[in-house]
Amino acid sequence: MGRIAALRCPQCGWEPVTDDTFACGSCGSVLEVRMDLGHLTRSDVRIIRGSTDTTLWRWFDFFPVKSRGSVVSLGEGYTPLTRCRRLGEHLGMERLYVKNDTLLPSGSLKDRSNSVGISRAVELGFDTVAVPSTGNAAASVAAYAAAAGLRSVVMVPAGTDAAKVTQAYACGATVVVVDASLDGMGTFYRVAVKEFGWYDCLSTNPYRNEGKKSYAFELFDQLDEHVPHWIIHPTAGGAGLAAMWKGYQELHGLGWVHRFPRLVAAQSDAAAPIAAALENGSATVEPVAAGPTVAESIRVGNPRALGLRALRAVRASNGAGVALTDEEILEAQGLLSRMAGIFAEPSAATSLAAAARLRRQGVIRSDDMVVCNVTGHGLKQVASVAVPRERLQPIEPDLDALRETLAQESSTRPVEEK
């Protein structure tokens, strides 16, 4: 049984009396779950690693869900950790790994959070779950709600492209279009959650925030208990960085690891408040007005709930923040597809773009073990890859015409050397 020791404010230590309180009653910070892991011993490593469970729930004791019977699972977690030799050689990294979260059930890392968060919603007796989102979070919440038999409500800003909400709608979500921007609808969303008694699936939910600890646990297992030198994470609200750090701290507290990875916040330069704070040595994360970027899924200018925790995690790990141009991001997306066979959305490729930059700068050394979390499927944003019109023109079924096409293709498309 996953044992929750307490919900507690990491800023001031305040503890609530009910387990469906998410914000600190004293300072307003998002509460944090403290797990009681005292019953685990070294022999549990063998038991966990030997389990036949192929999902993140192999680590059940580390997640804030009391009964296995409440778990809502679509098979999330334990995504491939692929050693990308060809891509690594190209970029000068001997041990480059991709944690391929494009293969999660709804196609993005959000499933790690929502499997845990929505399992807890079931346990707490909620009948409706909600999230304001135009993309990955909406699709994931809708999928897990569908599996659990809960209603899902997804709030999207006016002007959102229908394609963006199709996945959530298909999974039965009630899509509510609000005449405001995503940032601007925050207050209205919070008022609605309170008024209707919905379960909040944002990073303001401490249970859901535990889900991405699974990165630490899976890497520990998949790397045979080794800790990589670097883990690079496409960063928006900061949940991934904060949770990975917490996961490694839990493993360290048990004496199962003896060192920590250096964490890197990979952001788009159009919305890079965490990378900027790391660069400036700032003690706080200053919100920025997010500009346009191809990295749509991580375009967050004000990571209010967890930005500070992410900043502290990266700093404590002796890590770094990298703000990437769209050009670097698209280049990385192309390299991932063409040299590793992994089709990622642009946001998800920021981790590889950051690895390439840090390697060029000599911050990452050629023999460092580097893990890039690749967090969302390329099919989420197909428009980011433009297939040239002429490529879609039919040719005669004739060998000479085919030869001409093949010759044209090799002269116009980049083919990276081995």
Ligand SMILES: Cc1ncc(COP(=O)(O)O)c(C=O)c1O
């Ligand atoms: C594809 C993708 N990658 C990464 C993230 C990063 O989120 P976080 O910083 O909250 O871990 C998000 C979510 O916003 C996302 O959709």
